[in-house]
Structures are given as structure tokens and as C-alpha cells.
Amino acid sequence: MFDYNIFIQGFPGKSSTHGGLGWSTVALLSQNDENIIIDVGSFGVRPLLLEKLHDKGLSPDDITMILLTHTHWDHCVNWTMFPNATIVVGRVDMEWALNEPAGGWHVPELYVKELNRSPQTKLVDHLEEVVPGIVAHQTKGHTPGHLTYTVDNGDYDLIFCGDAAKNRAELLSSDADMTLNLSESQGSIDYLWKLWKEKPENILIPGHDIPMKLINGKPMYLHKREADLQCWFSDTLEDYTTIELEQKSVFTK
Numbered sequence: 001m002f003d004y005n006i007f008i009q010g011f012p013g014k015s016s017t018h019g020g021l022g023w024s025t026v027a028l029l030s031q032n033d034e035n036i037i038i039d040v041g042s043f044g045v046r047p048l049l050l051e052k053l054h055d056k057g058l059s060p061d062d063i064t065m066i067l068l069t070h071t072h073w074d075h076c077v078n079w080t081m082f083p084n085a086t087i088v089v090g091r092v093d094m095e096w097a098l099n100e101p102a103g104g105w106h107v108p109e110l111y112v113k114e115l116n117r118s119p120q121t122k123l124v125d126h127l128e129e130v131v132p133g134i135v136a137h138q139t140k141g142h143t144p145g146h147l148t149y150t151v152d153n154g155d156y157d158l159i160f161c162g163d164a165a166k167n168r169a170e171l172l173s174s175d176a177d178m179t180l181n182l183s184e185s186q187g188s189i190d191y192l193w194k195l196w197k198e199k200p201e202n203i204l205i206p207g208h209d210i211p212m213k214l215i216n217g218k219p220m221y222l223h224k225r226e227a228d229l230q231c232w233f234s235d236t237l238e239d240y241t242t243i244e245l246e247q248k249s250v251f252t253k
Contacts, residue, residue: 001153002029002133007037007052008045010208011227011245012167019105020178022074023227024207027160028056029151034131036065037085038149038160039207040078049078067130069162069207070146071097071115073108079115087115088130090138091123092145139164139192141176141185148192156201164188167209168219 010025022042026049029036035058041049053059063082068089069075079087098116100107115121124130124147126138133152140146142163151158164185165171166178171192176185196204196214203222205211212219227245234240 002031002036002151002158004029004151004158005052005056006205006211006223008041008048009210009223009226010166010206011225012169012209013245014178020074024074024163025160025205025209027205028052029134029158030056034065035063036067036131036134037063037082038067038205039069039075039162040066040081042074042077046078046081049081065131067134067136067147067149067160069148069160069164070143071108071112072106072143072163073111075162075207076115077108077111079120080111083120085120086122087118087120088122088124088136089115090136090145090147091125092138092140093143093147094121094123094145096144137191137195139188141181141183141188142166142179144180146188148188148195150195156199156203157195159192159195159202159204161192161204162207164207165192166207168206168212168221171204171206171212171219 005028007028008026011023014020024039024041026041027038060081061084063085066079066082066085066087070093097107097112102109124136128136130136135150137148139148146164148161148164170176174186174189179185196202203211203213210225211222225246229243231241
């Protein structure tokens with residue numbers, strides 16, 4: 001049995017004026033001395049990651065493995081924080097990312113190049129068992145070699161689907177935003193539904209949303225969303241506006 005914790009909640013949104021928010025899910029799996037992080041987020045979450053690790057009595061040195069769903073900047077750049085971890089990434093996704101031209105919006109070129117030549121890196125393929133109980137599934141579309149990871153926890157599986165289905169809306173509509181290949185994404189969403197239905201208590205964790213279970217066949221959230229913006233619109237730093245993104249209401253402190 002793996003104990004799992006959501007370190008950073010993924011958020012299902014983007015900005016029309018500032019592009020992708022990149023607020024992606026970061027989770028910790030623990031079993032005995034094995035500490036595994038699934039996706040590592042972008043620069044902005046580094047202080048939060050250190051805080052969450054400290055709360056668990058851990059440091060970056062204690063992380064034994066990183067499972068990357070894909071090589072986009074908001075999911076992969078913080079692999080450099082974990083010097084003792086094996087970094088797992090899809091073979092197909094790595095090959096694709098290395099051949100992307102510089103200057104694109106989604107692949108952090110220099111980090112991917114360093115990851116490719118790092119001795120920490122382990123490339124995996126479709127249906128490969130990464131460690132006992134954890135299997136990689138290729139769920140392409142969002143990127144050509146995107147991986148979903150299933151974790152066998154006995155009566156239920158944890159399904160970390162990254163951006164194969166970024167949020168509840170994509171799961172329900174079988175449509176996908178910000179994908180390189182829509183038809184492949186739709187096929188991957190169908191595949192995720194099959195995995196999800198294999199056990200009644202399965203939990204699916206998307207890359208930009210909250211963990212969900214199927215209740216009467218419908219995805220239902222397991223946690224309360226926590227997301228806000230703190231904005232300085234006035235004349236002093238002490239006076240700021242907090243915009244709660246879940247309740248769509250504004251509070252001024």
C-alpha cells in the first residue's frame with residue numbers, strides 16, 4: 001500500500017492576458033523507505049515543495065524517484081531539486097522534446113537536454129512496470145509520449161493521468177484544450193475511463209484538477225479546491241486584495 005499526499009493542487013484554468021498558469025498537480029507517494037513524487041511543477045512552487053516535504057519530515061535528498069508524466073515546463077523543471085532520485089520519463093516523450101525547436105512555449109529546452117544526459121534519468125515505455133505496483137501507460141495527444149501512472153493499492157488504484165485529461169471538464173466532454181493531437185487525446189481519455197472503471201474505488205488525479213472518484217458513474221471531487229490570487233491594487237503592501245478562485249468572490253484585507 002502506498003500512502004499518497006497532494007502537495008500542490010492542480011488548477012483547471014488559464015489566462016487570456018498572461019497565458020497558461022501552469023498550476024499543475026504535485027503528489028507524494030510513500031511506502032517504507034520509498035518516497036516518490038509525481039510531477040514536480042514549475043519554479044513558482046519550489047518554496048511550497050520544500051515546506052510540504054518539511055511537514056512530512058523529509059528533505060529533497062530523501063526523494064528516491066520522480067515520475068514525470070511529460071516534458072512540459074509546468075510539470076518537469078524542478079527535477080533538479082532532487083539529487084538522489086531516479087527521474088522516470090517516457091522514452092517517446094523525451095525523443096520528441098529533444099527535437100522540438102528552441103523558443104517554443106511548452107518545452108524547457110535546457111532542462112530537457114540536461115535531463116536527457118543525466119545519470120539519474122530512466123526512460124520507460126508503454127505498460128512498463130516502473131517499480132512493483134506502479135505501471136506506466138502511454139496516453140498520447142497532449143504530447144506524443146505522455147505517460148499516465150497507475151498505482152496498485154489493493155482494493156483501489158491511484159491513476160495519475162497528468163495532462164492526458166487535465167481536468168474534470170475534459171473527462172466529461174471527451175474534448176481537450178491545448179493538445180498537439182485532438183484525436184489522440186480523445187483516444188487517451190477513453191483509455192483513462194477504462195482504467196478508472198476497473199475497480200469501483202479507483203481514484204483519478206489529473207494534472208490540473210483535484211482528485212476524483214466515480215460516484216454513480218460521475219466524477220466527484222474528493223477535496224475542497226484551494227486557489228487564490230493575492231493582489232496589490234492599493235498604496236501599501238499591507239493592503240492587498242485576495243481573489244478566491246473557487247468561490248468567485250473577492251475579499252479585501
